[in-house]
Amino acid sequence: MTRTCLIVGASHAAAQLTTSLRQEGWEGDILVIGDEPHMPYQRPPLSKAFLSGEKAAESLPIRPAAFYQKNDIQFRQGRVTAINRDQQTLTLVGGDGEKDGKSEQLSYDKLALCTGARVRKVELPGSDLDGIHYLRNMADAESIKASVVEGRHSVIVGGGYIGLEAAASLRELGMHVTLLERGPRLLGRVTAPEVSEFYHRVHTESGVRIHTNIAVSGFSGNGRVQKVICADGAEFPADLVVVGVGVLPNTELAEVAGLNVDNGIVVDEHCRTSDQNVVAAGDCANQFNRVYGCRVRLESVPNATEQARVAAASICGESRTSEFLPWFWSDQYDLKLQIAGLSRGYDQLVIRGDRLTGRSFAAFYFREGRLIAADCVNRPQEFVLSKRIIAQNLAVQPDRFADESVPVKELLLADSPALASAGG
Amino acid sequence: MGSITFIEHHGAEHAVEIETGKSLMQIAMDNGVPGIDADCGGEAACGTCHVIVDGNWISATGKAGDEELQMLDMTPDRAPTSRLACQIIATDAMDGLVAHLPEFQM
Ligand SMILES: Cc1cc2nc3c(=O)[nH]c(=O)nc-3n(C[C@H](O)[C@H](O)[C@H](O)COP(=O)(O)OP(=O)(O)OC[C@H]3O[C@@H](n4cnc5c(N)ncnc54)[C@H](O)[C@@H]3O)c2cc1C
Numbered sequence: 416m417t418r419t420c421l422i423v424g425a426s427h428a429a430a431q432l433t434t435s436l437r438q439e440g441w442e443g444d445i446l447v448i449g450d451e452p453h454m455p456y457q458r459p460p461l462s463k464a465f466l467s468g469e470k471a472a473e474s475l476p477i478r479p480a481a482f483y484q485k486n487d488i489q490f491r492q493g494r495v496t497a498i499n500r501d502q503q504t505l506t507l508v509g510g511d512g513e514k515d516g517k518s519e520q521l522s523y524d525k526l527a528l529c530t531g532a533r534v535r536k537v538e539l540p541g542s543d544l545d546g547i548h549y550l551r552n553m554a555d556a557e558s559i560k561a562s563v564v565e566g567r568h569s570v571i572v573g574g575g576y577i578g579l580e581a582a583a584s585l586r587e588l589g590m591h592v593t594l595l596e597r598g599p600r601l602l603g604r605v606t607a608p609e610v611s612e613f614y615h616r617v618h619t620e621s622g623v624r625i626h627t628n629i630a631v632s633g634f635s636g637n638g639r640v641q642k643v644i645c646a647d648g649a650e651f652p653a654d655l656v657v658v659g660v661g662v663l664p665n666t667e668l669a670e671v672a673g674l675n676v677d678n679g680i681v682v683d684e685h686c687r688t689s690d691q692n693v694v695a696a697g698d699c700a701n702q703f704n705r706v707y708g709c710r711v712r713l714e715s716v717p718n719a720t721e722q723a724r725v726a727a728a729s730i731c732g733e734s735r736t737s738e739f740l741p742w743f744w745s746d747q748y749d750l751k752l753q754i755a756g757l758s759r760g761y762d763q764l765v766i767r768g769d770r771l772t773g774r775s776f777a778a779f780y781f782r783e784g785r786l787i788a789a790d791c792v793n794r795p796q797e798f799v800l801s802k803r804i805i806a807q808n809l810a811v812q813p814d815r816f817a818d819e820s821v822p823v824k825e826l827l828l829a830d831s832p833a834l835a836s837a838g839g
Numbered sequence: 840m841g842s843i844t845f846i847e848h849h850g851a852e853h854a855v856e857i858e859t860g861k862s863l864m865q866i867a868m869d870n871g872v873p874g875i876d877a878d879c880g881g882e883a884a885c886g887t888c889h890v891i892v893d894g895n896w897i898s899a900t901g902k903a904g905d906e907e908l909q910m911l912d913m914t915p916d917r918a919p920t921s922r923l924a925c926q927i928i929a930t931d932a933m934d935g936l937v938a939h940l941p942e943f944q945m
């Protein structure tokens with residue numbers, strides 16, 4: 416009898432999962448259900464090259480439709496509203512764009528939850544006015560693009576990566592950009608103050624007006640937003656608002672179905688949930704990370720694809736694990752930031768290069784003399800090196816990292832080899 | 840219509856059709872060539888699309904650019920004709936090209 420693997424969510428994790436399932440030899444049916452009217456596409460460009468107009472929608476699909484056809488991978492549009500684990504079925508509503516709320520039951524032998532994350536919305540007076548946007552999917556990006564008018568005012572709420580990337584793209588499109596951040600600095604949750612200062616400077620130099628320590632209290636306008644109002648009384652003209660204040664994992668389905676959920680769907684090292692027939696991967700999953708020795712829920716493409724590979728192996732009855740080193744990138748203007756590792760808990764920061772006036776430097780985060788993370792701006796070599804050092808837990812001399820007369824390669828050589836005993 | 844052949848580390852060959860204007864990474868992805876992960880979607884940010892261009896074909900693809908070289912420089916499997924497949928745009932002149940895949944991507 417043919418076995419069926421159902422996948423909920425049709426994005427980065429799902430695209431990799433389908434491919435890996437076939438590579439691992441899954442011969443049964445594969446059906447992906449996603450609620451967006453698209454085959455899986457690259458999400459990162461939505462705030463970068465797609466928003467700025469450099470990349471067209473046609474270039475975004477992760478793989479072409481023909482690939483899925485050839486590998487007998489089916490897609491359906493619709494929303495999964497419930498999972499019945501005892502009967503191994505799920506409820507699909509609005510299948511293939513039907514709007515009348517018709518529902519149907521689909522059976523599975525194996526189920527993969529790749530439901531990702533959704534934007535956190537603000538609930539403030541006027542927050543439902545036209546012209547206030549979020550940025551998570553193609554529809555969001557397209558409606559922002561359609562509202563861009565050169566010379567008009569845009570306000571970005573939130574100084575995280577998405578907010579900063581949107582700010583850069585909108586500047587490139589000739590809009591005035593004001594960025595409002597509630598915390599004391601940009602990227603406050605993810606980078607060192609020294610790196611925040613750098614991004615503050617380069618955005619200011621590009622004409623973004625940045626305000627920190629400011630709380631948005633509402634929006635005003637006649638049907639369409641015209642002003643952003645702040646708690647301290649300040650007002651900012653706005654023809655277009657982009658809110659980027661974080662995301663929430665889509666875990667409700669799993670939770671109602673009785674799976675373990677704790678800041679994400681809790682999975683083991685093989686991406687299995689508390690039900691042996693159900694795996695989860697991507698932004699919705701919370702997993703123990705072996706390199707850092709703690710549980711994390713990551714929001715990045717490399718994590719989604721890595722977990723999808725591991726999950727596919729589990730579905731096929733193998734037990735693969737991974738030594739995944741978290742990493743991320745962000746493009747703003749001519750700056751390519753590549754981040755290796757997680758900097759949380761660092762006790763020493765070493766800067767290589769000129770972060771005060773230049774546009775290329777690396778910030779290395781150490782804990783007890785060990786490299787745990789690196790933010791590399793236009794420094795691919797330092798990035799690749801850092802990934803290696805962190806993943807292999809190599810011993811290094813932190814102070815030498817600041818010395819640009821020492822070539823990057825030699826930061827590694829001449830030092831002691833991996834300390835085999837120094838585990839996690 | 841020309842073709843390009845990707846050869847996996849253990850010898851499996853994948854001959855795929857050239858689509859001019861697309862990157863070699865995208866062509867490999869479109870055809871499900873294993874061993875090209877392309878985590879960053881072609882931004883030269885991840886280094887998981889490393890290929891080693893066979894012998895003389897490097898004249899058709901051109902050599903790695905500066906940023907690309909820096910990404911490749913620290914790769915263990917680095918060879919003189921190493922390239923990031925996402926930075927090579929396919930042309931008709933690449934008909935017959937052979938690209939080897941490293942044992943591990945970055
Ligand atoms: C603007 C932007 C820029 C980014 N930039 C970067 C970057 O530079 N580098 C990086 O590594 N990462 C970046 N990310 C993050 C990256 O896109 C995510 O980590 C990645 O998309 C996660 O993939 P996923 O498959 O887990 O989930 P998602 O991409 O969140 O996809 C989940 C899909 O499932 C659908 N879904 C959810 N529930 C259901 C249901 N019940 N029924 C049907 N469908 C459902 C959702 O609508 C969605 O389409 C960026 C994200 C955004 C929004």
Ligand code: FES
Pocket residue numbers: 864876877878879880881882883884885886887888923924925926
């Ligand atoms: S696809 Fe990431 S470097 Fe080529």
